[in-house]
Amino acid sequence: MERTLIGDLRQAIGQKVKISGWLQVLRDQKKMQFLVVRDRTGAVQVVFEKKADPELAEVISTLGSESAITLTGMVVDNPIVKLGGLELVLETLDVVNKAEAPLPFEPFNDTLPSVDFRMDWRYLDLRRQQSLLTFKVQTTAEMAMRDYWMKQGFIEMHSPKIMGTPSESGAELFELAYFDRKAYLAQSPQFFKQMAMAAGFEKVFEIGPVFRADPSFTSRHMTEFTGVDVEISWVDSHEDVMAFQERWLQYVYQQVKDAHGEEIKEVFGFDFEVPSVPFPRVTMAEAIEILRSVGYELPAERKGDIDPGGERALGDYIKQKYNHDFVFVTDWPISVRPFYHMRHPENPGLTRSYDLIAKGLEITTGAQREHRFEVLRTQAFEKGLTEGPIQFYLNYFRYGCPSHGGFGLGLSRLLMVMLNLPNVRDAVYLFRGPNRLEP
Amino acid sequence: MERTLIGDLRQAIGQKVKISGWLQVLRDQKKMQFLVVRDRTGAVQVVFEKKADPELAEVISTLGSESAITLTGMVVDNPIVKLGGLELVLETLDVVNKAEAPLPFEPFNDTLPSVDFRMDWRYLDLRRQQSLLTFKVQTTAEMAMRDYWMKQGFIEMHSPKIMGTPSESGAELFELAYFDRKAYLAQSPQFFKQMAMAAGFEKVFEIGPVFRADPSFTSRHMTEFTGVDVEISWVDSHEDVMAFQERWLQYVYQQVKDAHGEEIKEVFGFDFEVPSVPFPRVTMAEAIEILRSVGYELPAERKGDIDPGGERALGDYIKQKYNHDFVFVTDWPISVRPFYHMRHPENPGLTRSYDLIAKGLEITTGAQREHRFEVLRTQAFEKGLTEGPIQFYLNYFRYGCPSHGGFGLGLSRLLMVMLNLPNVRDAVYLFRGPNRLEP
Numbered sequence: 001m002e003r004t005l006i007g008d009l010r011q012a013i014g015q016k017v018k019i020s021g022w023l024q025v026l027r028d029q030k031k032m033q034f035l036v037v038r039d040r041t042g043a044v045q046v047v048f049e050k051k052a053d054p055e056l057a058e059v060i061s062t063l064g065s066e067s068a069i070t071l072t073g074m075v076v077d078n079p080i081v082k083l084g085g086l087e088l089v090l091e092t093l094d095v096v097n098k099a100e101a102p103l104p105f106e107p108f109n110d111t112l113p114s115v116d117f118r119m120d121w122r123y124l125d126l127r128r129q130q131s132l133l134t135f136k137v138q139t140t141a142e143m144a145m146r147d148y149w150m151k152q153g154f155i156e157m158h159s160p161k162i163m164g165t166p167s168e169s170g171a172e173l174f175e176l177a178y179f180d181r182k183a184y185l186a187q188s189p190q191f192f193k194q195m196a197m198a199a200g201f202e203k204v205f206e207i208g209p210v211f212r213a214d215p216s217f218t219s220r221h222m223t224e225f226t227g228v229d230v231e232i233s234w235v236d237s238h239e240d241v242m243a244f245q246e247r248w249l250q251y252v253y254q255q256v257k258d259a260h261g262e263e264i265k266e267v268f269g270f271d272f273e274v275p276s277v278p279f280p281r282v283t284m285a286e287a288i289e290i291l292r293s294v295g296y297e298l299p300a301e302r303k304g305d306i307d308p309g310g311e312r313a314l315g316d317y318i319k320q321k322y323n324h325d326f327v328f329v330t331d332w333p334i335s336v337r338p339f340y341h342m343r344h345p346e347n348p349g350l351t352r353s354y355d356l357i358a359k360g361l362e363i364t365t366g367a368q369r370e371h372r373f374e375v376l377r378t379q380a381f382e383k384g385l386t387e388g389p390i391q392f393y394l395n396y397f398r399y400g401c402p403s404h405g406g407f408g409l410g411l412s413r414l415l416m417v418m419l420n421l422p423n424v425r426d427a428v429y430l431f432r433g434p435n436r437l438e439p
Numbered sequence: 440m441e442r443t444l445i446g447d448l449r450q451a452i453g454q455k456v457k458i459s460g461w462l463q464v465l466r467d468q469k470k471m472q473f474l475v476v477r478d479r480t481g482a483v484q485v486v487f488e489k490k491a492d493p494e495l496a497e498v499i500s501t502l503g504s505e506s507a508i509t510l511t512g513m514v515v516d517n518p519i520v521k522l523g524g525l526e527l528v529l530e531t532l533d534v535v536n537k538a539e540a541p542l543p544f545e546p547f548n549d550t551l552p553s554v555d556f557r558m559d560w561r562y563l564d565l566r567r568q569q570s571l572l573t574f575k576v577q578t579t580a581e582m583a584m585r586d587y588w589m590k591q592g593f594i595e596m597h598s599p600k601i602m603g604t605p606s607e608s609g610a611e612l613f614e615l616a617y618f619d620r621k622a623y624l625a626q627s628p629q630f631f632k633q634m635a636m637a638a639g640f641e642k643v644f645e646i647g648p649v650f651r652a653d654p655s656f657t658s659r660h661m662t663e664f665t666g667v668d669v670e671i672s673w674v675d676s677h678e679d680v681m682a683f684q685e686r687w688l689q690y691v692y693q694q695v696k697d698a699h700g701e702e703i704k705e706v707f708g709f710d711f712e713v714p715s716v717p718f719p720r721v722t723m724a725e726a727i728e729i730l731r732s733v734g735y736e737l738p739a740e741r742k743g744d745i746d747p748g749g750e751r752a753l754g755d756y757i758k759q760k761y762n763h764d765f766v767f768v769t770d771w772p773i774s775v776r777p778f779y780h781m782r783h784p785e786n787p788g789l790t791r792s793y794d795l796i797a798k799g800l801e802i803t804t805g806a807q808r809e810h811r812f813e814v815l816r817t818q819a820f821e822k823g824l825t826e827g828p829i830q831f832y833l834n835y836f837r838y839g840c841p842s843h844g845g846f847g848l849g850l851s852r853l854l855m856v857m858l859n860l861p862n863v864r865d866a867v868y869l870f871r872g873p874n875r876l877e878p
Contacts, residue, residue, distance in 0.1 A: 003673060020673045022639060022839050040592070040641045068839040070673070096673075097810055099839040123835055126638035135640070139595040143585065153444075153479070156578040158665040158850070160869050161600065161648050162613075164876030174601075176615035176624070178662075179654065179873050185615070192869065195878065199565035200461060201574070202479045208647060209600050215618065223617075226597040234442060234459045234509070234535075371536055392878035396562055400461050400507040400538040411597070430599050430631065434618050437603030439634065439831035 001072065007041030009086055012075045019044070019088065020070040020096070022127065024108055028061050035060070035090075036083065037069065040132065045083050046071065048090040056093060064101035066127070070094045115425050122430060122439060133267050134427065137260050138415055142207060144255035145228065148248050149205050157206040157229075159192030161185055165389040172213045174223075185211035188408055191393045193231040194340075194369060197404040198396040202233040207411070215434050219423045220308075220361065220413065224432040228414075231406030238342075238352040238368045241405040242328050245356065245366065246277045249326075256418065268419055279326040279356075280318055287329050290317050304333040306355075308362075315360030325417070330354040339383040340376060342368040342405075356407075358417040366407030373397040440511065446480030448525055451514045458483070458527065459509040459535070461566065463547055467500050474499070474529075475522065476508065479571065484522050485510065487529040495532060503540035505566070509533045554864050561869060561878060572706050573866065576699050577854055581646060583694035584667065587687050588644050596645040596668075598631030600624055604828040611652045613662075624650035627847055630832045632670040633779075633808060636843040637835040641672040646850070654873050658862045659747075659800065659852065663871040667853075670845030677781075677791040677807045680844040681767050684795065684805065685718045688765075695857065707858055718765040718795075719757050726768050729756050743772040745794075747801075754799030764856070769793045778822040779815060781807040781844075795846075797856040805846030812836040 004017040021039035035046040050057035063069070073088040081087050104121045105113050107128045112118060118125040125131060146156075163184045166173050174185040186192075188210050196204040210227040230248075235241060253274040264272045282290065287306060291298060296313040298306065306314065306329070318327040331350045334343060341351035353367035370376045376397055380390060387394065415427040425431045430439065443456040460478035474485040489496035502508070512527040520526050543560045544552045546567045551557060557564040564570055585595075602623045605612050613624040625631075627649050635643040649666040669687075674680060692713040703711045721729065726745060730737060735752040737745065745753065745768070757766040770789045773782060780790035792806035809815045815836055819829060826833065851866040864870045869878065 020841065038639075040594075040639060064838075066839040068841040096842055097812075097836065097840045100837050103838055121834075123634050123638040124838060126635075126640070132639065135594050135596075139589075139593075142595055143589055146582065146585070150578075150582055154578075155479075155574050156581055157574075157868055158646075158648065160663055160871050162650070162663050162871055162876065174615050174617070176613050178613065178876065179652070181876075183876055191878075195562050195869075196565075199562040200477075200479060200571065201565070207597075209597065211601070213618070224599055224601050373536075395560075395878075397536065398539050399503075399542055399563060400505040401536045402459065402507040403535055429596055430634075432599050432601055437601065437617065437620075437622055439630075439834075 005041040006039045006044045018072045023067045045087040064099035067099040068097040140259045144252040148251045154203040155201045157204045159189040174213045197233050198401040226411040228409040233402040233404045235405040241366050246279045280322045281328040283331040305336045312360035328354045339379040342370045363413045364409045368405035371401045444480040445478045445483045457511045462506045484526040503538035506538040507536040579698045583691040587690045593642040594640045596643045598628040613652045636672050637840040665850040667848040672841040672843045674844040680805050685716045719761045720767040722770040744775045751799035767793045778818040781809045802852045803848045807844035810840045
């Protein structure tokens with residue numbers, strides 16, 4: 001018999017079906033047993049009259065919760081049952097994989113252990129309704145991103161994660177032994193996606209891992225995360241990149257709302273909203289003025305930059321003033337931007353770059369890139385780089401590289417913002433941090 | 440003015456347009472200049488009468504081929520022009536990025552330098568028509584894979600690439616310094632996708648990098664490649680996995696044919712064919728019998744395995760006998776399979792596993808996995824593993840893990856097979872091998 005998904009049982013009333021899933025709840029009464037069985041599409045109440053098969057009743061009473069089971073039975077309409085107004089009258093039950101008792105923790109209890117303990121038993125943690133929905137939303141969001149790219153003729157990239165030379169600054173770099181030499185893990189596909197522009201691919205995207213040997217212990221930093229990267233040729237300025245990104249994000253939000261809006265309301269308890277475009281824009285200078293006006297003091301040691309507290313304060317201000325969750329902060333000073341960001345011709349101390357702040361969290365850095373070989377080389381030298389390690393990169397600009405710009409977005413940070421998750425550990429399949437390499 | 444793609448010029452006859460692209464050919468005659476300009480959608484002839492603007496004519500004559508340019512002009516119908524039967528009468532031309540002359544090599548010459556030299560200048564190599572089409576086909580193939588998964592309710596995974604312990608054998612492993620400890624690069628998402636089964640995700644996919652410290656120098660090995668991984672719960676045997684994979688691949692081939700069949704014919708010179716299902720299946724024992732019958736001698740030192748020559752001979756036999764490019768080789772002996780492959784209950788020396796051979800090249804390994812905790816642990820010990828390093832993995836099977844199976848497929852190998860590419864270096868954006876970490 002073919003398996004029926006629990007979410008489809010309503011269409012099978014009056015029929016005998018086979019379902020597979022996890023035993024979420026067992027109420028073992030004197031004459032009757034009530035089971036709640038769950039699969040990835042929903043949960044159903046299963047009812048069994050013990051005297052029908054005392055041996056099977058005995059098997060059921062010893063089943064630990066969260067055991068994996070396959071069962072058959074008749075689907076009957078029953079309006080008083082809370083779970084979908086139907087139940088399954090059990091006929092056979094096959095224990096596919098018994099859960100030991102007790103579980104390390106009960107994923108369906110109201111109180112949960114610490115996030116660190118949940119990470120130790122992440123696969124049990126992922127059985128929770130919120131976790132499963134988080135990754136369904138991620139799946140939908142990524143597919144929406146790609147749909148949008150495909151409609152515009154983008155090419156998908158898979159750039160190497162092992163590099164022979166450090167890609168950017170050399171800081172926060174993981175080093176590995178590569179046969180008889182050293183190599184490094186890519187901190188971003190930055191140089192590789194720019195190579196695609198020199199290759200004439202014109203529009204590329206990549207969703208893949210990036211690595212940062214960042215010793216931070218915060219609710220939003222990871223040593224390995226999934227980066228979403230875009231690069232587009234023939235742009236006139238960073239404004240073209242922002243105009244692309246805001247429409248693209250709006251589309252992604254709309255697709256998530258269409259597919260999961262109701263379930264998000266039910267599971268996370270809020271109305272999922274699609275942002276309007278254009279997103280508000282402020283220059284870096286204006287942002288600093290705003291922060292001054294609301295009394296937020298930027299730490300002196302990060303001159304020209306905005307710290308996480310400043311991002312939150314700015315996000316609050318934008319929310320209040322424009323009722324918008326997003327804000328582009330543009331025109332960052334060259335001191336806090338990498339050498340390859342293009343500079344404003346009329347104000348060479350500023351770059352044609354932006355950050356995107358969403359609900360007070362930085363989720364994107366973008367820019368137009370400098371594509372003129374001589375200018376780029378000069379800017380690299382100004383930043384103290386030497387030609388050797390970036391020779392391959394500089395070569396991209398020697399034989400017909402179009403103007404281009406792009407951005408990188410952290411997938412888990414976007415998910416945090418979308419679903420109001422307080423900790424990035426809940427927005428990633430398996431967290432990696434300075435103290436966390438398992439499971 | 441908005442840019443018009445060269446592929447769309449037919450719809451703009453009689454209009455003034457702006458195009459952007461690369462100067463592929465320049466014929467500089469006494470009175471006229473003819474340019475072939477290319478973007479990612481096609482090429483067009485541009486014509487310019489020098490006396491209209493001698494200064495511009497001078498700029499054009501000094502332009503190196505492959506320079507990036509933006510130009511405007513009138514689109515006119517001209518049936519005698521080979522490139523699409525139209526041409527652009529030039530008005531203005533803007534040099535976005537001049538190409539130095541001479542180029543390291545001319546990508547549009549009939550004779551090309553060695554593959555190693557092409558890799559040094561990969562971005563010029565990628566401008567070739569065959570290269571661009573290769574990555575358009577890859578993009579379409581990946582989207583088709585995901586479409587198929589989405590229709591069946593799969594969840595997308597991004598598993599960590601940094602691991603605290605070796606995932607499988609410990610051989611061919613890259614080691615890295617991770618703060619004050621050692622870590623390893625993932626050789627496959629195997630353990631992580633099985634964790635998704637324990638998490639109740641039921642059906643997952645991942646497309647991401649995998650790393651093998653393999654010192655081989657062949658036309659089909661890489662130290663880093665893009666793996667396509669699938670894992671499915673509640674399977675009854677490896678047959679369920681094969682039945683999924685062949686239909687999925689058929690769908691992918693169909694989508695590629697629909698989108699690129701004609702261009703593949705034009706650029707690669709063959710008719711792109713969609714494979715029929717079911718694919719032929721032979722057991723490992725039958726495969727060895729077939730190889731014996733065709734006189735292929737398997738190397739003695741790889742007992743129970745099939746070497747690359749044997750794969751080619753088997754592929755030829757299947758092609759001749761069944762006129763099919765694919766063959767599943769099933770039921771491999773436990774000696775050549777990892778501990779987690781499920782064994783045949785009626786013949787415990789054989790595993791419920793398969794390889795998929797396509798045009799004589801192994802592109803996939805798949806299997807049903809052992810999901811019974813005690814059996815799995817025993818099989819691990821038999822293979823000489825100790826519990827410590829795989830404790831986290833073994834724990835996945837203790838609290839309700841359903842039966843499951845899956846496969847991994849090498850994306851570049853699939854592309855080699857699809858497009859008859861002789862070398863994997865042509866089927867990957869940037870090749871990584873023991874001697875190759877640049878660009």
